Each structure stands twice: as C-alpha cells, then as structure tokens.
Amino acid sequence: MEDIEDLLVGSGGAPPGFRLPFTAAVGVNPKKKRNQPNLKKASLIEDSLTNPQSPKIPGTQTIYMKTFGCSHNQSDSEYMAGQLSAFGYALSDNTEEADLWLINTCTVKSPSQSAMDTLISKCKNAKKPLVVAGCVPQGSRDLKELEGVSIVGVQQIDRVVEVVEETLKGHEVRLLNRKTLPALDLPKVRKNKFVEILPINVGCLGACTYCKTKHARGHLGSYTVDSLVGRVRTVIADGVKEIWLSSEDTGAYGRDIGVNLPILLNAIVAELPSDGSTMLRIGMTNPPYILEHLKDIADVLCHPCVYSFLHVPVQSGSDAILSAMNREYTVSEFRTVVDTLTELVPGMQIATDIICGFPGETDKDFAQTVSLVKKYKFSQVHISQFYPRPGTPAARMKKVPSTVVKKRSRELTSVFESFTPYNGMEGKVERIWITEFATDGIHLVGHTKGYVQVLVSGPESMLGTSAIVRITSVGRWSVFGEVIKTFNQTNVNEDTSSSERRGSGDKCSPCFYLDETCACSREPEPCACEQQSCGLKTLESTDSVSKIVLRPEDQNSRNLIGWLLRKRKNYSGKRREDGTVLESKEKQEHPGASVHGWGPVDTALLGGMLASLLTIVVLLLYLASRNLMSK
Structure with missing residues (x-):
C-alpha cells in the first residue's frame, strides 16, 4: 500500500511538530484477528461511553519502549516518549503491563537487528500491539519480520501519537515518507534529565559500501543555526548540564544550507552559561569534512566549556581497504586530523572505530590497522567484525573467512586492552561534571574536560553539579576520585541576563582543570558514518485497505490543545524537586508583572x-x- 501521507488530500500542512489534520480518508491495513469480528466505529464509541476505563480510550494505555543503536536513535526515542506522555500515555519498562510495545531499531550491525527480531517475536507471541520505529523499517520496509506491524519512519517521529492510537484500535499504519525535518521543540522525556542529545542534522553525504544507515536516514539534511541555538537556550533553562551534538556525521553539518560546523559551534558556545555549569560534547565526525576546518574546530575544543574529546572513525589502517569501503579519505589524512587536534588542543583525546575482516582485507592490511592503533594508543576504540548488510555493495564482495575475522578481532582487542591510558593521573586535581549513576549503583559518574570517566562517592543531590576532585586511583576504563569541593550550579549571576551575556560577546569563564591528559573511553555506540546510497524499494501490500474518517475538527482540536499545553509550560514557572517554584524568564525580566505569571x-x-x-x-x-x- 501507499504510505499514509500519500493518501492525504489538501496537505496544507501545519507548523512543525503539530499533528497534521486529516482532511480525507486515511488508508490503513486492518490487522487480521481470528474469530473476532471487525469493530465498527459505533461500537467503539458505545464501549467508551459504557466503560470509562476501556483500553480503547486514547491516552489511557501504557507503552513499553526499547531503543537500539546510536545517540541519535536515543534522542528520537526521547522525543517520541515526550509526545506520548504529553497525550496521557504512561511509559513503562515492564513488557507485561504494557498495552503496546514501541521498538526503535538500528540497522548498523547484524546483532542489533537480530536483537530487534527476537523482541518482535516476543511481542507477537504475547499478542501485544506493536509499533516499530527507526532505521530498520525506514531502510528495509519489506522485511518479513515487519509484516503485520505498524511502522513509523525516522522523520515521522512527530506523528508517533497517531500511529500508536491507530495501532491500539487494531490497524496497521505505515508512516515513512517526509521531506521536512521534525521540529526540535517537540515534548521530550530525557533518559537522563541532565543530558540533552541534540540532533544537528540527519543523513550524510557519503556512500560507504558497507553502510545501511543511509538507506534509512537519507541524504544530508541540516537544522538551521537559529533553531539549534534556540533549542540550546531552552534546554539550559531546563537544567541540562551536558549537551551532546549528534548526527550520522557531525562534520558534514550545514553543507546543504550554506553554513558549516564551526559556525554552529561558535554560536552554541556563545550561549553556554558563564559559570561553566553546562558542557558541550561534539559528536562523531568523519575525516573528510573537518580537514578544512581543523584550526577552527580546535579553537572550539579549547573552550573551557567544551569537552576536549572527539570521535573520529578511521575503520581501517589500510588505504586499499578504505578505498574499497569508499571512505573518501586516506590514512594520511586521518593522521593529519589526529595530529593537528592533538597538537592544538591541550589534553585532546580521540576515539575511533575499526572494522575487522572487511572483504578483501589481507594480513598486511590488518597489520597496518594494528600499527595505527598502537601508534596513537586511542583510549577508546569501537572494534567491530564485518557484517554484510543486505542491499549494500559490500554484501556482494568476497568475504574473509569468519574464523579469520574473529581471530583479527580478538588480536586487535588484546592490543587495545594492553594500553593504560590513565596511568599518571593519580594524585591530580580535576574539575568534573557529574550527570549519572555508575553501573555499580554505588558511585556517581563525572567527566573531566578531557572526558575521563571519574567515579566518586556522594549523595544523589550531587547529580547535575560540578566538583573539584583529587584522583585517588586509576583503572583501565575509568578513575576514582575524592571530592574536594562542589559547585552549586544554580548560583548563576542573576544580575546579568543571558541576553546581556550574549551581547557582550564574552565566552565562558575558564573552568578549573589541571594537567588533563586522558579522555573517557565510554560513549553510546555510534552510527559510525555507516553510509550507503541506495534507492528505497516500494512497499507492495496485498492486504485490503479500509478507510477511517477522522474528523478534521477533532484532529485540529487535539493539535491546538497540545500546542497550548506546550506554550503554557514556556510561560509558567518551573517547579523544583523541593516544591518551590522558579519564576519564569518573563517575570524575572519584568518584576512588575502580575504575580500569577500570566x-x-x-x-x-x-x-x-x-x-x-x-x-x-x-x-x-x-x-x-x-x-x-x-x-
């Protein structure tokens, strides 16, 4: 069948982030139910009136969400969770109590997709309604595993409520095609309330032969500088302490709209609080698109409120393999990136990715990769075995025997684990930013400016603060610290508004950090610029197509209410955890305004x-x- 928006008439549209009104019948695939007659609209209305707790009433159900893949996927899930919460749906980690499962998928590696397949099977066996989102359905919409389930595309996350509601009614809905980016100001439920994952662009400019991600994310599409800066202002006001810039390739930002990454970075840095309470982390960046901006990017990485850490995938230390991958750079150019940034940025650390066993990789090619890793002693290396992704050119290439691939992966892992990147830090004094609990459930996790993971003991109230610590011991993956002093991050200079600070052109005051030499080796698994240009296959469905008429007035009223609620939050005071209320920005700037904050x-x-x-x-x-x- 056609995608749902292809059946809409009069697509005058609505502002970004709004649910589009249905001005005509909407095509869906009714799910086949054994021994159950099709429910008609009249019976649904009658059921809702006679049973107020009926699960058919939209917004009363519980949703289980599971996310696979990169930080961009995590951000998409947070946006979907925010919209569902805004419309009354409860979110739960309990699969049994959930009325519907929502799975956000990743297509980078076979194991991720295999885990998705297993979860889909469990959901079907549990006879739960299912919505599948993310890169898998967008890039491979004809997969057998996706038959009979609703799917929502990576650029349709702002309409997840519609998809969920129709799926709960027993219909199969597919929303995939779109030409505009989802709005950045949609409601959001962050997995970590102190960390904002900010997508700056979608898609990429490359055509890597092994990559499936471009099938889903498509060609490069960048958000404007103004929209991203506006989002930064909003999340800082919400109490966010770390902003992660995320995309399939951060370095390619803006090339489709006439700007570049340094322009964006400088605009964002100008918005960071002068007390150093909020840090910026730049996301994964491919070598080709930052070579011409190395000096400018180095200047930003030197800024006291930007982590001196960058993820630059190399994938192989052999030019022959890079050419077969169509990576569009050489090992020499990768070395230029690493050497330049290391020279210009004190304490700079770079993480990278390696694919072992790419088709055609010889022992000599692999030896060059090992040599590269040994030379730079990266504190973080994502080591992957090659997995052929269906529909990519690499899937048709002659494969390296799996036993050889596994052997090379083990050898490179052994080399990497032999490094001791944090030796010499013991006794040093560092400033860290604390944002989460450690996996042991005992320590808190903070990061130095070089993004070294520091484990400290302290109360939960330290989350979202900054502290001076003395490193007491070091390990392979992190270090332990003793808190010397904490900074109260809410003590911002209230006599100076953020607009006045921006107008002065001053950057953040220097953060307190000493002799930082290492970077943390932990960050979410990236999409790793897995790029591949390929036309999407047209989904052909033999299922019958029914029509549901949603009244435009109902749809518009739902849009209006959601918009008013979101705008109301922007003007109302924000409540602290202790019950006190923070005054709105308008009231702070206009003390003579009504005490009610109208x-x-x-x-x-x-x-x-x-x-x-x-x-x-x-x-x-x-x-x-x-x-x-x-x-």
Whole structure:
C-alpha cells in the first residue's frame, strides 16, 4: 500500500511538530484477528461511553519502549516518549503491563537487528500491539519480520501519537515518507534529565559500501543555526548540564544550507552559561569534512566549556581497504586530523572505530590497522567484525573467512586492552561534571574536560553539579576520585541576563582543570558514518485497505490543545524537586508583572473561556425571550 501521507488530500500542512489534520480518508491495513469480528466505529464509541476505563480510550494505555543503536536513535526515542506522555500515555519498562510495545531499531550491525527480531517475536507471541520505529523499517520496509506491524519512519517521529492510537484500535499504519525535518521543540522525556542529545542534522553525504544507515536516514539534511541555538537556550533553562551534538556525521553539518560546523559551534558556545555549569560534547565526525576546518574546530575544543574529546572513525589502517569501503579519505589524512587536534588542543583525546575482516582485507592490511592503533594508543576504540548488510555493495564482495575475522578481532582487542591510558593521573586535581549513576549503583559518574570517566562517592543531590576532585586511583576504563569541593550550579549571576551575556560577546569563564591528559573511553555506540546510497524499494501490500474518517475538527482540536499545553509550560514557572517554584524568564525580566505569571497564552485562554460563557448566556436569554413572546 501507499504510505499514509500519500493518501492525504489538501496537505496544507501545519507548523512543525503539530499533528497534521486529516482532511480525507486515511488508508490503513486492518490487522487480521481470528474469530473476532471487525469493530465498527459505533461500537467503539458505545464501549467508551459504557466503560470509562476501556483500553480503547486514547491516552489511557501504557507503552513499553526499547531503543537500539546510536545517540541519535536515543534522542528520537526521547522525543517520541515526550509526545506520548504529553497525550496521557504512561511509559513503562515492564513488557507485561504494557498495552503496546514501541521498538526503535538500528540497522548498523547484524546483532542489533537480530536483537530487534527476537523482541518482535516476543511481542507477537504475547499478542501485544506493536509499533516499530527507526532505521530498520525506514531502510528495509519489506522485511518479513515487519509484516503485520505498524511502522513509523525516522522523520515521522512527530506523528508517533497517531500511529500508536491507530495501532491500539487494531490497524496497521505505515508512516515513512517526509521531506521536512521534525521540529526540535517537540515534548521530550530525557533518559537522563541532565543530558540533552541534540540532533544537528540527519543523513550524510557519503556512500560507504558497507553502510545501511543511509538507506534509512537519507541524504544530508541540516537544522538551521537559529533553531539549534534556540533549542540550546531552552534546554539550559531546563537544567541540562551536558549537551551532546549528534548526527550520522557531525562534520558534514550545514553543507546543504550554506553554513558549516564551526559556525554552529561558535554560536552554541556563545550561549553556554558563564559559570561553566553546562558542557558541550561534539559528536562523531568523519575525516573528510573537518580537514578544512581543523584550526577552527580546535579553537572550539579549547573552550573551557567544551569537552576536549572527539570521535573520529578511521575503520581501517589500510588505504586499499578504505578505498574499497569508499571512505573518501586516506590514512594520511586521518593522521593529519589526529595530529593537528592533538597538537592544538591541550589534553585532546580521540576515539575511533575499526572494522575487522572487511572483504578483501589481507594480513598486511590488518597489520597496518594494528600499527595505527598502537601508534596513537586511542583510549577508546569501537572494534567491530564485518557484517554484510543486505542491499549494500559490500554484501556482494568476497568475504574473509569468519574464523579469520574473529581471530583479527580478538588480536586487535588484546592490543587495545594492553594500553593504560590513565596511568599518571593519580594524585591530580580535576574539575568534573557529574550527570549519572555508575553501573555499580554505588558511585556517581563525572567527566573531566578531557572526558575521563571519574567515579566518586556522594549523595544523589550531587547529580547535575560540578566538583573539584583529587584522583585517588586509576583503572583501565575509568578513575576514582575524592571530592574536594562542589559547585552549586544554580548560583548563576542573576544580575546579568543571558541576553546581556550574549551581547557582550564574552565566552565562558575558564573552568578549573589541571594537567588533563586522558579522555573517557565510554560513549553510546555510534552510527559510525555507516553510509550507503541506495534507492528505497516500494512497499507492495496485498492486504485490503479500509478507510477511517477522522474528523478534521477533532484532529485540529487535539493539535491546538497540545500546542497550548506546550506554550503554557514556556510561560509558567518551573517547579523544583523541593516544591518551590522558579519564576519564569518573563517575570524575572519584568518584576512588575502580575504575580500569577500570566502570559499571552493564559490571557488568550481566559478570554476564550469568557467569550464562550458570554455566548451561552446570550443564547439562553434569547431562548427565554422567545418563549415569553410565544406565550
């Protein structure tokens, strides 16, 4: 069948982030239910009226969400969770209590997709409604595992509520095609409330022969500098302490809209608080697109509120293999990136990716890769065995025997684990930013400016703060620290507004850090610029197509309510965990304003209510006068 938006008429559209009104019938695939008649609209309405707790009432159900893959996928899941929560749905980690499962998938590696297949089978066996999102359905929409389930594309996450509602009604919905990017100001439920994963662009410019991600994410599409800066301001006001810039290739940002990464980075850095309370982390960047901007990027990485850490995938130490991968750079150019940044940025650390056993890789090619890793002693290396992805050119190449691939993977892992990147840090004093619990459930996790993972003991109230620590011991993957002093991150200079700070052109005051030499070796598994240009196959469905008519007025009212709720939050005060209320920005800047913090939206709502009440009164008086006249 055609994608759902292909059946819409009069696509005048709505502002970004709004649920589009249905002005015509919507095509869906009704799921086949054994021994159950199809439910008609009338019966659904009757059920809702007679049973207020009926699971058919939208917004009363519980959703289980599972995310695979990179930080970009994580951000997409947070946006979907935010919209579902905004419309009343509860989110749960318990699969049994959930009324519907939502799986956000990754297509980079075979193991990730195999885990997805297993989860889909479990969901079907549990007879739960299922929605599959992410790169797998977008890039391989004709997979057998996706038959009979609803799917939502990577650029359709702002319509996840519609897909969930229709799926709960028993329909199969497919939303895949779109030409515009989802809005950045959608509701969001962060996995870590102190970390904002900010997608700066989608897709890429490359055509790597092994990559499946471009099948899903497509060609490069960048958000504007203004929209990204606006999002940064919002999340800083929300109390975020780390901002992670994420994309399939951060370095390619802006090439489709006439800007570049340094322009964006400088604009974002200008918004960071002057007390050093919020740090910026630049995401994965391929070598070809940063070679011409190395000096400018180095300047940003030197900024006291930007982590001196960058993920630059090399994939192989052999030019012959890089050529077969169509990576569009040489080993020499990769070395230029590493050498330049290491020279210009104090304490700079670079993480990289390696694929072992790419088709055609010889012992000599692999030896060159090992030599490269030994030379730079990267504190973080993502080592992967080659997995052929269906539909990619590399899948048709002659494969290296699996036994050889595994042997090379083990050898490279052994080389990497022989490094001791944090030796020499013991006794040093560092400033760290604390944002999460350690996996042991005892320590808190902070990071130095070089993004070294530091484990400290302390109360939960230290989350979201910064501290000075003395390193007491070092391990292979992290170091342990003793807290000397903590910074109260809420003590911002209230006499100077953020706009005044921006107007002065001053950057963040220097953060306190000493002799940083190492970088943390942990970050979410990246999409690793897995790029491949390929046309999408057209989905052909033999299922019958039914039509559901959603009244435009219902849809528009739902959009309006969601918009008003979001705008209301922007004007209302924010509540602390202790129950006190932080005044809104408007009230801080205009102390003479109403103590109730009324904003334009509140005024509009009150005016609308009063107008409605007045209309009702006039109508009642009119009817009463007619009755009197008739007598």
